[in-house]
Amino acid sequence: MAYTSEERAQGLYQRRPIGDDGLPSAVLPEMYSRTTAGPQAAAMILGERLRELRVERAITMTSAANAIGCSVSLLSRLERAASQPSLKHVRNLAKYYDVTSEEAESLASLVSQALAPKWWHAYNEVVPDWWIRLVGLESAATCVRLYEMRSVPGLLQTKEYARAVKKAGGVSEVPEGLLDFQAARQERFFGGSIQSTFLLDEGVLYRTFGGFEVMASQMQHLIQEFDNPNLRIRIVPFSAKIGSPVASLTHILFAGLPDVAIVESVDSAVFISEEPSGKYKYLMDRLIYDSSSRSDSLEMLKVAKKRFASEISV
CATH class of the missing domain: 3.30.870 (Endonuclease; Chain A)
Structure with a gap:
């Protein structure tokens, strides 16, 4: 089943009994408020969305990193949720990718959730x-x-x-x-x-x-x-x-x-x-x-x- 960007930003799998392959026997999207996303989930959703925005615009990782003044490795870690996100870098990426104001605020909200104490x-x-x-x-x-x-x-x-x-x-x-x-x-x-x-x-x-x-x-x-x-x-x-x-x-x-x-x-x-x-x-x-x-x-x-x-x- 394919998911839209919005569904990926908001969806969780509904838990079902384990099947013979070790996976839930049925997988369905279950909507939830972004304010309920845990820190790691928020970081992963953020990273995946930033990668989507970059790829949709055919922008290389090197170009994006140069545009916001960071290293390619830092941007890679941000997209993979391998390190804590920086609100400054995310806001600069949102500006460089020319996203809507609503999308920019959504990304900033995910940063706040990702930085919550663990x-x-x-x-x-x-x-x-x-x-x-x-x-x-x-x-x-x-x-x-x-x-x-x-x-x-x-x-x-x-x-x-x-x-x-x-x-x-x-x-x-x-x-x-x-x-x-x-x-x-x-x-x-x-x-x-x-x-x-x-x-x-x-x-x-x-x-x-x-x-x-x-x-x-x-x-x-x-x-x-x-x-x-x-x-x-x-x-x-x-x-x-x-x-x-x-x-x-x-x-x-x-x-x-x-x-x-x-x-x-x-x-x-x-x-x-x-x-x-x-x-x-x-x-x-x-x-x-x-x-x-x-x-x-x-x-x-x-x-x-x-x-x-x-x-x-x-």
Whole structure:
């Protein structure tokens, strides 16, 4: 379904039950006031609209950047919502693109919303910038699909499991602020109505972090999450026909805006904006297709929990 610029500036997807492909089973525009847009959503809507205005006028990024006295990289970050917008730059762009006064004020309003305080700012000193950006994207998402090969995804980790994973990665003393941030991230993510699918490689059920008791508790937590109607957990078995070329992949969908794929490494991530037909969506579709059923995935987790629990007293 194609959306007009106005619909992209105002529309959100109506949440529906998750389908077999890990996406909401129906996607419909749901109108809402711009004053209700969250900071990250406002920044993304702003960036997409500025890019549209530039492309519609056949203006190159270099010409636009020179016209308002900024670098091409800064303008690129503005259009991708990769950095905070400047009201001065946005007003100058509106003037250069010769938009109507109503459009100019709409853009300025989006800047104000994008600059509103964000809950994660309190953790800036303990959380890397790429993680902050990821959480910002999550806050604007309608659907999140995630594949993890190494460990349980951060959004599903227990506190002790998270601590053990960080230590295994070379962090000798894990800051409590980092664990508090992860807990706050989980609360906000699952406290909303984001549709989410988590794919865990079968190896995650065997790789031990923090000892058997920590692992048994983590498996129990995953089992309990099967009752969440907005969340789907599936195991990608060793026998899957397709293997992932990346260890950690997140595919995020938004209302009327391009998808974003995030490829994570140990201490960094690459963010790729793409159309829905992009290669990362295809990869995620294939992984979901090859994943085990709900009942089989749940049984695999129960077996893993039992296996770890049996080792506790040994």
